[in-house]
Amino acid sequence: MTRFALTVEYDGRPFMGWQRQRHGPSVQQAIEEAAFAVTGEVATVHAAGRTDAGVHGLAMRAHLDVAKPFAAFRLMEALNARLRPAPVAILACNEVADDWHARFSCVGRSYEYRIINRRAPLTFERGLAWHVARPLDAEAMHVAAQRLVGLHDFTTFRSAHCQSASPVKTLDRLAVVRDGERVLVRTAARSFLHHQVRSMVGCLAQVGLGRWSADDVTAALEARDRQRLALNAPPDGLFFVAASY
Amino acid sequence: MTRFALTVEYDGRPFMGWQRQRHGPSVQQAIEEAAFAVTGEVATVHAAGRTDAGVHGLAMRAHLDVAKPFAAFRLMEALNARLRPAPVAILACNEVADDWHARFSCVGRSYEYRIINRRAPLTFERGLAWHVARPLDAEAMHVAAQRLVGLHDFTTFRSAHCQSASPVKTLDRLAVVRDGERVLVRTAARSFLHHQVRSMVGCLAQVGLGRWSADDVTAALEARDRQRLALNAPPDGLFFVAASY
Numbered sequence: 185m186t187r188f189a190l191t192v193e194y195d196g197r198p199f200m201g202w203q204r205q206r207h208g209p210s211v212q213q214a215i216e217e218a219a220f221a222v223t224g225e226v227a228t229v230h231a232a233g234r235t236d237a238g239v240h241g242l243a244m245r246a247h248l249d250v251a252k253p254f255a256a257f258r259l260m261e262a263l264n265a266r267l268r269p270a271p272v273a274i275l276a277c278n279e280v281a282d283d284w285h286a287r288f289s290c291v292g293r294s295y296e297y298r299i300i301n302r303r304a305p306l307t308f309e310r311g312l313a314w315h316v317a318r319p320l321d322a323e324a325m326h327v328a329a330q331r332l333v334g335l336h337d338f339t340t341f342r343s344a345h346c347q348s349a350s351p352v353k354t355l356d357r358l359a360v361v362r363d364g365e366r367v368l369v370r371t372a373a374r375s376f377l378h379h380q381v382r383s384m385v386g387c388l389a390q391v392g393l394g395r396w397s398a399d400d401v402t403a404a405l406e407a408r409d410r411q412r413l414a415l416n417a418p419p420d421g422l423f424f425v426a427a428s429y
Numbered sequence: 430m431t432r433f434a435l436t437v438e439y440d441g442r443p444f445m446g447w448q449r450q451r452h453g454p455s456v457q458q459a460i461e462e463a464a465f466a467v468t469g470e471v472a473t474v475h476a477a478g479r480t481d482a483g484v485h486g487l488a489m490r491a492h493l494d495v496a497k498p499f500a501a502f503r504l505m506e507a508l509n510a511r512l513r514p515a516p517v518a519i520l521a522c523n524e525v526a527d528d529w530h531a532r533f534s535c536v537g538r539s540y541e542y543r544i545i546n547r548r549a550p551l552t553f554e555r556g557l558a559w560h561v562a563r564p565l566d567a568e569a570m571h572v573a574a575q576r577l578v579g580l581h582d583f584t585t586f587r588s589a590h591c592q593s594a595s596p597v598k599t600l601d602r603l604a605v606v607r608d609g610e611r612v613l614v615r616t617a618a619r620s621f622l623h624h625q626v627r628s629m630v631g632c633l634a635q636v637g638l639g640r641w642s643a644d645d646v647t648a649a650l651e652a653r654d655r656q657r658l659a660l661n662a663p664p665d666g667l668f669f670v671a672a673s674y
Contacts, residue, residue: 195552240553264550273549304518305509307440308485308557 188248188256189280190215190229195271196240196419197311203234211235211272215246218266222259223250232290232427236379238419240312242296243275245427247286284429292356292428293376297369297385298421313366314385314421320392322362328391328398329358329369332384332405338377339408341387346378351408353377360388367392385417433493433501434525435460435474440516441485441664442556448479456517460491463511467504468495477535477672481624483664485557487541488520490672492531529674537601537673538621542614542630543666558611559630559666565637567607573636573643574603574614577629577650584653586632588624596622596653605633612637630662
Protein backbone atom coordinates (compact mmCIF):
# COMPACT_ATOMS: atom_id res chain seq x y z
CA MET A 185 0.00 0.00 0.00
CA THR A 186 1.28 3.43 -0.93
CA ARG A 187 -0.18 6.70 0.32
CA PHE A 188 -0.27 9.54 -2.20
CA ALA A 189 -0.74 13.20 -1.31
CA LEU A 190 -2.74 15.11 -3.92
CA THR A 191 -2.95 18.84 -4.58
CA VAL A 192 -6.37 19.51 -6.08
CA GLU A 193 -7.82 22.50 -7.92
CA TYR A 194 -11.57 22.60 -8.40
CA ASP A 195 -14.30 24.93 -9.54
CA GLY A 196 -16.98 24.44 -6.89
CA ARG A 197 -19.90 25.69 -8.99
CA PRO A 198 -21.30 22.31 -10.08
CA PHE A 199 -20.64 20.55 -6.76
CA MET A 200 -22.56 20.09 -3.50
CA GLY A 201 -19.20 20.63 -1.79
CA TRP A 202 -16.09 18.57 -1.15
CA GLN A 203 -17.74 15.81 0.86
CA ARG A 204 -19.79 12.97 -0.62
CA GLN A 205 -23.53 13.67 -0.53
CA ARG A 206 -26.50 11.51 -1.33
CA HIS A 207 -28.29 14.30 -3.18
CA GLY A 208 -25.71 15.55 -5.67
CA PRO A 209 -22.19 15.51 -7.07
CA SER A 210 -19.19 16.20 -4.84
CA VAL A 211 -15.49 16.72 -5.48
CA GLN A 212 -14.66 13.74 -3.25
CA GLN A 213 -16.93 11.45 -5.28
CA ALA A 214 -15.43 12.70 -8.57
CA ILE A 215 -11.89 11.89 -7.40
CA GLU A 216 -12.86 8.56 -5.81
CA GLU A 217 -14.60 7.48 -9.03
CA ALA A 218 -11.59 8.52 -11.10
CA ALA A 219 -9.31 6.60 -8.72
CA PHE A 220 -11.49 3.49 -9.01
CA ALA A 221 -11.40 3.74 -12.81
CA VAL A 222 -7.59 3.99 -12.70
CA THR A 223 -6.70 1.48 -9.96
CA GLY A 224 -9.72 -0.83 -9.75
CA GLU A 225 -9.62 -0.24 -5.99
CA VAL A 226 -12.30 1.31 -3.79
CA ALA A 227 -10.60 3.99 -1.70
CA THR A 228 -11.62 6.99 0.38
CA VAL A 229 -10.05 10.35 -0.45
CA HIS A 230 -9.47 12.50 2.66
CA ALA A 231 -9.02 16.28 2.38
CA ALA A 232 -7.52 19.02 4.54
CA GLY A 233 -10.86 20.85 4.51
CA ARG A 234 -14.42 19.95 3.60
CA THR A 235 -15.55 22.96 1.59
CA ASP A 236 -19.29 23.74 1.26
CA ALA A 237 -21.44 23.72 -1.86
CA GLY A 238 -20.20 26.31 -4.36
CA VAL A 239 -16.86 26.89 -2.57
CA HIS A 240 -13.70 26.46 -4.66
CA GLY A 241 -10.26 24.96 -4.21
CA LEU A 242 -7.02 26.42 -5.57
CA ALA A 243 -4.73 23.89 -3.89
CA MET A 244 -6.74 21.60 -1.64
CA ARG A 245 -4.58 18.86 -0.14
CA ALA A 246 -5.91 15.32 0.01
CA HIS A 247 -4.63 11.76 0.27
CA LEU A 248 -5.42 8.39 -1.22
CA ASP A 249 -4.09 4.88 -0.54
CA VAL A 250 -3.33 2.59 -3.49
CA ALA A 251 -2.43 -1.10 -3.13
CA LYS A 252 -1.17 -1.68 -6.70
CA PRO A 253 2.23 -0.21 -7.59
CA PHE A 254 1.91 3.19 -9.30
CA ALA A 255 4.40 5.93 -10.07
CA ALA A 256 3.10 9.21 -8.65
CA PHE A 257 3.32 11.09 -11.96
CA ARG A 258 1.51 8.32 -13.83
CA LEU A 259 -1.22 8.22 -11.19
CA MET A 260 -1.69 12.00 -11.50
CA GLU A 261 -1.94 11.85 -15.28
CA ALA A 262 -4.40 8.95 -15.17
CA LEU A 263 -6.59 10.65 -12.55
CA ASN A 264 -6.70 13.83 -14.62
CA ALA A 265 -7.67 11.88 -17.74
CA ARG A 266 -10.51 10.16 -15.85
CA LEU A 267 -11.72 13.35 -14.12
CA ARG A 268 -12.69 14.98 -17.42
CA PRO A 269 -15.04 16.71 -17.97
CA ALA A 270 -15.48 17.56 -14.27
CA PRO A 271 -13.73 20.87 -13.42
CA VAL A 272 -11.31 19.12 -11.05
CA ALA A 273 -7.57 18.89 -11.70
CA ILE A 274 -4.81 17.12 -9.80
CA LEU A 275 -1.98 19.67 -9.80
CA ALA A 276 0.53 17.52 -7.94
CA CYS A 277 0.82 13.97 -6.62
CA ASN A 278 3.59 12.55 -4.45
CA GLU A 279 4.23 9.57 -2.19
CA VAL A 280 4.01 10.26 1.53
CA ALA A 281 4.50 8.23 4.72
CA ASP A 282 1.67 5.89 5.71
CA ASP A 283 0.88 8.00 8.77
CA TRP A 284 0.62 11.30 6.87
CA HIS A 285 -3.01 12.44 6.90
CA ALA A 286 -4.31 15.29 4.76
CA ARG A 287 -6.73 16.36 7.49
CA PHE A 288 -5.16 15.34 10.80
CA SER A 289 -1.55 16.19 9.91
CA CYS A 290 -2.54 19.66 8.66
CA VAL A 291 -1.32 22.47 10.93
CA GLY A 292 -2.47 25.48 8.91
CA ARG A 293 -5.20 26.38 6.45
CA SER A 294 -5.64 29.51 4.41
CA TYR A 295 -8.54 30.89 2.42
CA GLU A 296 -9.12 33.80 0.08
CA TYR A 297 -12.50 35.47 -0.26
CA ARG A 298 -13.02 37.44 -3.49
CA ILE A 299 -15.41 40.37 -3.75
CA ILE A 300 -15.95 42.28 -7.00
CA ASN A 301 -17.03 45.76 -6.05
CA ARG A 302 -18.56 47.54 -9.02
CA ARG A 303 -21.90 48.60 -10.44
CA ALA A 304 -21.80 46.28 -13.47
CA PRO A 305 -22.86 42.65 -13.06
CA LEU A 306 -20.28 39.84 -13.27
CA THR A 307 -19.40 38.08 -16.51
CA PHE A 308 -16.31 35.82 -16.31
CA GLU A 309 -16.52 35.44 -12.54
CA ARG A 310 -20.19 34.67 -12.03
CA GLY A 311 -20.19 32.12 -9.21
CA LEU A 312 -16.50 32.84 -8.59
CA ALA A 313 -16.83 36.05 -6.58
CA TRP A 314 -19.34 37.95 -4.44
CA HIS A 315 -20.72 40.88 -6.40
CA VAL A 316 -21.16 43.95 -4.15
CA ALA A 317 -22.50 46.89 -6.16
CA ARG A 318 -22.18 49.64 -3.50
CA PRO A 319 -18.72 51.04 -2.72
CA LEU A 320 -16.78 49.21 -0.01
CA ASP A 321 -14.19 50.92 2.20
CA ALA A 322 -11.54 48.19 2.18
CA GLU A 323 -9.28 50.04 4.62
CA ALA A 324 -12.06 50.24 7.21
CA MET A 325 -12.70 46.53 6.65
CA HIS A 326 -9.03 45.74 7.24
CA VAL A 327 -8.91 47.78 10.45
CA ALA A 328 -12.08 46.13 11.79
CA ALA A 329 -10.78 42.68 10.77
CA GLN A 330 -7.93 43.01 13.25
CA ARG A 331 -10.51 42.83 16.07
CA LEU A 332 -11.02 39.17 15.13
CA VAL A 333 -7.36 38.16 14.94
CA GLY A 334 -6.06 36.12 17.89
CA LEU A 335 -7.56 33.64 20.36
CA HIS A 336 -11.33 34.08 20.66
CA ASP A 337 -14.59 32.26 21.19
CA PHE A 338 -16.00 32.45 17.64
CA THR A 339 -19.53 31.24 18.52
CA THR A 340 -21.02 34.26 16.68
CA PHE A 341 -19.23 33.19 13.50
CA ARG A 342 -20.09 29.47 13.67
CA SER A 343 -22.90 27.70 11.85
CA ALA A 344 -25.51 25.69 13.76
CA HIS A 345 -24.19 22.59 11.96
CA CYS A 346 -20.59 23.05 13.10
CA GLN A 347 -19.09 19.80 14.42
CA SER A 348 -16.00 21.32 16.02
CA ALA A 349 -15.47 20.33 19.66
CA SER A 350 -14.84 23.91 20.71
CA PRO A 351 -15.73 27.38 19.36
CA VAL A 352 -12.42 28.72 20.71
CA LYS A 353 -9.89 29.13 17.91
CA THR A 354 -6.82 31.20 17.14
CA LEU A 355 -7.18 33.29 13.98
CA ASP A 356 -3.68 34.00 12.68
CA ARG A 357 -4.50 36.41 9.90
CA LEU A 358 -7.44 38.34 8.46
CA ALA A 359 -6.32 40.91 5.91
CA VAL A 360 -8.41 42.97 3.50
CA VAL A 361 -6.81 44.51 0.41
CA ARG A 362 -8.24 46.31 -2.58
CA ASP A 363 -6.88 45.64 -6.08
CA GLY A 364 -8.86 47.86 -8.45
CA GLU A 365 -12.47 46.71 -8.40
CA ARG A 366 -11.50 43.59 -6.41
CA VAL A 367 -11.58 43.42 -2.62
CA LEU A 368 -9.71 40.37 -1.34
CA VAL A 369 -9.99 38.98 2.17
CA ARG A 370 -7.14 36.64 3.09
CA THR A 371 -7.23 34.56 6.23
CA ALA A 372 -5.18 31.84 7.88
CA ALA A 373 -5.55 29.67 11.00
CA ARG A 374 -4.74 26.20 12.21
CA SER A 375 -8.41 25.41 11.66
CA PHE A 376 -11.71 27.18 11.11
CA LEU A 377 -15.25 26.62 12.35
CA HIS A 378 -18.01 25.78 9.86
CA HIS A 379 -19.01 28.98 7.98
CA GLN A 380 -16.44 31.01 9.94
CA VAL A 381 -14.79 32.67 6.94
CA ARG A 382 -18.10 33.50 5.23
CA SER A 383 -19.52 34.81 8.52
CA MET A 384 -16.50 37.03 9.16
CA VAL A 385 -16.60 38.36 5.57
CA GLY A 386 -20.33 39.07 5.91
CA CYS A 387 -19.66 41.27 8.97
CA LEU A 388 -16.67 42.97 7.37
CA ALA A 389 -18.83 43.85 4.36
CA GLN A 390 -21.18 45.70 6.76
CA VAL A 391 -18.16 47.68 7.90
CA GLY A 392 -17.14 48.34 4.30
CA LEU A 393 -20.63 49.67 3.54
CA GLY A 394 -20.47 52.00 6.54
CA ARG A 395 -23.28 50.22 8.43
CA TRP A 396 -21.07 48.72 11.15
CA SER A 397 -18.11 50.16 13.02
CA ALA A 398 -15.09 48.17 14.21
CA ASP A 399 -16.69 48.31 17.68
CA ASP A 400 -19.78 46.58 16.28
CA VAL A 401 -17.52 43.74 15.14
CA THR A 402 -16.02 43.47 18.61
CA ALA A 403 -19.49 43.56 20.17
CA ALA A 404 -20.70 40.77 17.85
CA LEU A 405 -17.65 38.66 18.70
CA GLU A 406 -18.01 39.23 22.46
CA ALA A 407 -21.73 38.45 22.38
CA ARG A 408 -20.90 34.83 21.46
CA ASP A 409 -24.33 34.66 19.88
CA ARG A 410 -25.09 33.55 16.31
CA GLN A 411 -28.05 35.94 16.27
CA ARG A 412 -25.59 38.85 16.36
CA LEU A 413 -24.13 37.88 12.99
CA ALA A 414 -24.77 40.37 10.17
CA LEU A 415 -24.97 37.80 7.36
CA ASN A 416 -23.06 34.96 5.77
CA ALA A 417 -21.25 36.00 2.62
CA PRO A 418 -22.24 33.70 -0.29
CA PRO A 419 -20.09 30.65 -1.07
CA ASP A 420 -19.24 31.98 -4.56
CA GLY A 421 -16.26 34.07 -3.45
CA LEU A 422 -14.59 31.54 -1.16
CA PHE A 423 -11.40 29.71 -2.23
CA PHE A 424 -9.42 27.21 -0.19
CA VAL A 425 -5.88 28.41 -0.96
CA ALA A 426 -3.39 26.23 0.90
CA ALA A 427 -2.80 23.71 3.67
CA SER A 428 0.47 23.45 5.57
CA TYR A 429 1.98 20.41 7.29
CA MET B 430 -29.98 62.23 -30.78
CA THR B 431 -27.23 61.54 -28.29
CA ARG B 432 -24.24 59.30 -28.96
CA PHE B 433 -23.09 57.17 -26.02
CA ALA B 434 -19.71 55.48 -25.79
CA LEU B 435 -19.84 52.12 -24.01
CA THR B 436 -17.09 50.10 -22.35
CA VAL B 437 -18.10 46.45 -22.58
CA GLU B 438 -16.82 43.34 -20.80
CA TYR B 439 -17.92 39.99 -22.20
CA ASP B 440 -17.19 36.31 -21.84
CA GLY B 441 -16.98 35.13 -25.45
CA ARG B 442 -17.68 31.45 -24.74
CA PRO B 443 -21.40 31.39 -25.63
CA PHE B 444 -21.11 33.79 -28.58
CA MET B 445 -20.40 33.45 -32.30
CA GLY B 446 -18.28 36.58 -31.90
CA TRP B 447 -18.94 40.30 -31.60
CA GLN B 448 -20.72 40.75 -34.91
CA ARG B 449 -24.34 39.79 -35.60
CA GLN B 450 -24.62 36.38 -37.26
CA ARG B 451 -27.56 34.55 -38.76
CA HIS B 452 -26.53 31.25 -37.21
CA GLY B 453 -26.07 32.07 -33.53
CA PRO B 454 -25.88 34.59 -30.71
CA SER B 455 -23.49 37.53 -30.84
CA VAL B 456 -22.43 40.21 -28.38
CA GLN B 457 -23.65 42.92 -30.76
CA GLN B 458 -27.12 41.36 -30.92
CA ALA B 459 -27.29 41.01 -27.13
CA ILE B 460 -26.52 44.71 -26.63
CA GLU B 461 -28.79 45.87 -29.47
CA GLU B 462 -31.69 43.85 -28.04
CA ALA B 463 -31.06 45.24 -24.55
CA ALA B 464 -30.96 48.76 -26.02
CA PHE B 465 -34.24 48.18 -27.84
CA ALA B 466 -35.85 46.93 -24.62
CA VAL B 467 -34.64 50.06 -22.81
CA THR B 468 -35.20 52.78 -25.42
CA GLY B 469 -37.79 51.30 -27.79
CA GLU B 470 -35.46 52.35 -30.61
CA VAL B 471 -33.77 50.14 -33.20
CA ALA B 472 -30.09 51.08 -33.21
CA THR B 473 -26.82 49.60 -34.42
CA VAL B 474 -24.00 49.18 -31.90
CA HIS B 475 -20.56 49.74 -33.45
CA ALA B 476 -17.41 48.37 -31.78
CA ALA B 477 -13.69 49.14 -31.94
CA GLY B 478 -12.98 45.53 -32.92
CA ARG B 479 -15.08 42.64 -34.19
CA THR B 480 -13.80 39.72 -32.15
CA ASP B 481 -14.22 36.15 -33.41
CA ALA B 482 -16.28 33.34 -31.91
CA GLY B 483 -14.99 32.43 -28.45
CA VAL B 484 -12.83 35.56 -28.10
CA HIS B 485 -13.41 37.71 -25.02
CA GLY B 486 -13.59 41.43 -24.21
CA LEU B 487 -12.21 43.07 -21.07
CA ALA B 488 -12.94 46.64 -22.15
CA MET B 489 -14.29 46.68 -25.69
CA ARG B 490 -15.34 50.17 -26.75
CA ALA B 491 -18.56 50.65 -28.67
CA HIS B 492 -21.10 53.34 -29.42
CA LEU B 493 -24.85 53.67 -29.67
CA ASP B 494 -27.16 56.52 -30.73
CA VAL B 495 -30.30 57.19 -28.69
CA ALA B 496 -33.02 59.69 -29.74
CA LYS B 497 -34.90 59.85 -26.43
CA PRO B 498 -33.23 61.76 -23.59
CA PHE B 499 -31.30 59.46 -21.25
CA ALA B 500 -28.75 60.12 -18.54
CA ALA B 501 -25.62 58.06 -19.24
CA PHE B 502 -25.60 56.35 -15.84
CA ARG B 503 -29.28 55.42 -16.08
CA LEU B 504 -28.76 54.03 -19.59
CA MET B 505 -25.85 51.89 -18.33
CA GLU B 506 -27.86 50.52 -15.42
CA ALA B 507 -30.86 49.76 -17.63
CA LEU B 508 -28.72 48.03 -20.28
CA ASN B 509 -27.07 45.87 -17.61
CA ALA B 510 -30.46 44.91 -16.18
CA ARG B 511 -31.70 43.88 -19.65
CA LEU B 512 -28.48 42.05 -20.61
CA ARG B 513 -28.95 39.44 -17.86
CA PRO B 514 -28.35 36.54 -17.98
CA ALA B 515 -25.95 37.01 -20.93
CA PRO B 516 -22.33 37.31 -19.71
CA VAL B 517 -22.06 40.86 -21.04
CA ALA B 518 -21.63 43.89 -18.77
CA ILE B 519 -21.51 47.60 -19.57
CA LEU B 520 -18.66 48.87 -17.38
CA ALA B 521 -18.95 52.52 -18.38
CA CYS B 522 -21.22 54.73 -20.45
CA ASN B 523 -20.69 58.37 -21.35
CA GLU B 524 -21.93 60.94 -23.83
CA VAL B 525 -19.62 61.67 -26.76
CA ALA B 526 -19.66 63.98 -29.76
CA ASP B 527 -21.84 62.95 -32.71
CA ASP B 528 -18.78 62.36 -34.91
CA TRP B 529 -16.99 60.10 -32.41
CA HIS B 530 -16.94 56.57 -33.82
CA ALA B 531 -15.91 53.53 -31.76
CA ARG B 532 -14.28 51.92 -34.81
CA PHE B 533 -13.16 54.74 -37.09
CA SER B 534 -11.97 57.12 -34.36
CA CYS B 535 -9.92 54.37 -32.69
CA VAL B 536 -6.16 54.90 -33.04
CA GLY B 537 -4.88 51.98 -30.98
CA ARG B 538 -6.00 48.50 -29.99
CA SER B 539 -4.47 46.09 -27.52
CA TYR B 540 -4.98 42.42 -26.86
CA GLU B 541 -3.80 39.91 -24.29
CA TYR B 542 -3.42 36.23 -25.11
CA ARG B 543 -3.46 33.89 -22.08
CA ILE B 544 -1.73 30.52 -22.08
CA ILE B 545 -1.82 28.19 -19.08
CA ASN B 546 1.30 26.06 -19.25
CA ARG B 547 0.97 23.04 -17.00
CA ARG B 548 0.34 19.31 -17.09
CA ALA B 549 -3.04 19.42 -15.34
CA PRO B 550 -6.16 20.25 -17.35
CA LEU B 551 -7.96 23.57 -16.85
CA THR B 552 -10.79 24.03 -14.37
CA PHE B 553 -11.82 27.67 -13.77
CA GLU B 554 -10.37 28.88 -17.05
CA ARG B 555 -11.69 26.32 -19.49
CA GLY B 556 -12.47 28.35 -22.62
CA LEU B 557 -10.65 31.34 -21.10
CA ALA B 558 -7.05 30.29 -21.86
CA TRP B 559 -5.07 28.05 -24.19
CA HIS B 560 -3.90 24.98 -22.31
CA VAL B 561 -0.36 24.01 -23.36
CA ALA B 562 0.82 20.95 -21.41
CA ARG B 563 4.48 20.87 -22.54
CA PRO B 564 6.91 23.42 -21.07
CA LEU B 565 7.16 26.72 -22.92
CA ASP B 566 10.30 28.86 -22.93
CA ALA B 567 8.66 32.27 -22.50
CA GLU B 568 11.97 34.14 -22.80
CA ALA B 569 12.70 32.56 -26.18
CA MET B 570 9.15 33.47 -27.24
CA HIS B 571 9.68 37.08 -26.21
CA VAL B 572 12.97 37.33 -28.10
CA ALA B 573 11.43 35.83 -31.26
CA ALA B 574 8.38 38.09 -30.91
CA GLN B 575 10.57 41.15 -31.45
CA ARG B 576 11.13 39.97 -35.06
CA LEU B 577 7.46 40.83 -35.72
CA VAL B 578 7.44 44.29 -34.13
CA GLY B 579 7.49 47.23 -36.56
CA LEU B 580 6.20 47.83 -40.09
CA HIS B 581 5.77 44.57 -42.01
CA ASP B 582 3.68 42.81 -44.62
CA PHE B 583 1.78 40.39 -42.34
CA THR B 584 0.30 38.24 -45.14
CA THR B 585 1.57 35.08 -43.40
CA PHE B 586 -0.41 36.01 -40.28
CA ARG B 587 -3.65 36.97 -42.04
CA SER B 588 -6.74 34.80 -42.49
CA ALA B 589 -8.15 34.10 -45.96
CA HIS B 590 -11.28 35.98 -44.87
CA CYS B 591 -9.45 39.17 -43.92
CA GLN B 592 -11.18 42.26 -45.29
CA SER B 593 -8.36 44.72 -44.64
CA ALA B 594 -7.30 46.77 -47.66
CA SER B 595 -3.61 46.08 -47.05
CA PRO B 596 -1.58 43.40 -45.24
CA VAL B 597 1.02 46.02 -44.32
CA LYS B 598 0.65 47.05 -40.69
CA THR B 599 2.79 48.47 -37.91
CA LEU B 600 2.94 46.25 -34.85
CA ASP B 601 3.79 48.46 -31.86
CA ARG B 602 4.27 45.84 -29.20
CA LEU B 603 4.47 42.05 -28.83
CA ALA B 604 5.68 41.05 -25.38
CA VAL B 605 5.71 37.61 -23.76
CA VAL B 606 5.92 37.29 -19.98
CA ARG B 607 5.64 34.33 -17.64
CA ASP B 608 3.72 34.64 -14.37
CA GLY B 609 3.95 31.24 -12.68
CA GLU B 610 2.09 28.72 -14.83
CA ARG B 611 0.68 31.54 -16.98
CA VAL B 612 2.34 32.76 -20.16
CA LEU B 613 0.86 36.08 -21.29
CA VAL B 614 1.32 37.60 -24.74
CA ARG B 615 0.51 41.31 -24.85
CA THR B 616 0.26 43.15 -28.13
CA ALA B 617 -0.72 46.58 -29.38
CA ALA B 618 -1.13 48.22 -32.78
CA ARG B 619 -3.26 50.81 -34.52
CA SER B 620 -5.11 47.90 -36.09
CA PHE B 621 -4.70 44.17 -36.66
CA LEU B 622 -5.47 41.85 -39.54
CA HIS B 623 -8.07 39.10 -39.13
CA HIS B 624 -6.53 36.26 -37.06
CA GLN B 625 -3.24 38.16 -36.74
CA VAL B 626 -2.88 37.85 -32.97
CA ARG B 627 -3.82 34.16 -32.89
CA SER B 628 -1.50 33.46 -35.86
CA MET B 629 1.42 35.23 -34.19
CA VAL B 630 0.79 33.40 -30.89
CA GLY B 631 0.62 30.07 -32.74
CA CYS B 632 4.10 30.67 -34.19
CA LEU B 633 5.50 31.92 -30.89
CA ALA B 634 4.25 28.75 -29.21
CA GLN B 635 6.37 26.75 -31.69
CA VAL B 636 9.34 28.79 -30.52
CA GLY B 637 8.42 28.19 -26.89
CA LEU B 638 8.28 24.44 -27.52
CA GLY B 639 11.73 24.52 -29.15
CA ARG B 640 10.45 23.55 -32.60
CA TRP B 641 11.04 26.93 -34.23
CA SER B 642 13.89 29.41 -33.87
CA ALA B 643 13.56 33.19 -34.02
CA ASP B 644 14.94 32.91 -37.57
CA ASP B 645 12.05 30.62 -38.48
CA VAL B 646 9.67 33.38 -37.38
CA THR B 647 11.50 35.89 -39.58
CA ALA B 648 11.46 33.43 -42.49
CA ALA B 649 7.70 32.88 -42.08
CA LEU B 650 7.10 36.64 -42.00
CA GLU B 651 9.27 37.31 -45.03
CA ALA B 652 7.67 34.48 -47.03
CA ARG B 653 4.38 36.46 -47.05
CA ASP B 654 2.64 33.14 -47.48
CA ARG B 655 -0.19 31.84 -45.30
CA GLN B 656 1.06 28.29 -45.89
CA ARG B 657 4.16 29.12 -43.85
CA LEU B 658 2.09 29.68 -40.72
CA ALA B 659 2.64 27.16 -37.93
CA LEU B 660 -0.90 27.20 -36.55
CA ASN B 661 -3.59 29.53 -35.27
CA ALA B 662 -3.78 29.57 -31.49
CA PRO B 663 -7.36 28.81 -30.35
CA PRO B 664 -9.76 31.71 -29.65
CA ASP B 665 -10.11 30.70 -25.98
CA GLY B 666 -7.06 32.64 -24.78
CA LEU B 667 -7.68 35.90 -26.66
CA PHE B 668 -8.93 39.01 -24.84
CA PHE B 669 -9.55 42.44 -26.35
CA VAL B 670 -8.03 44.64 -23.63
CA ALA B 671 -8.35 48.29 -24.65
CA ALA B 672 -8.98 50.78 -27.42
CA SER B 673 -7.45 54.26 -27.48
CA TYR B 674 -8.82 57.41 -29.12
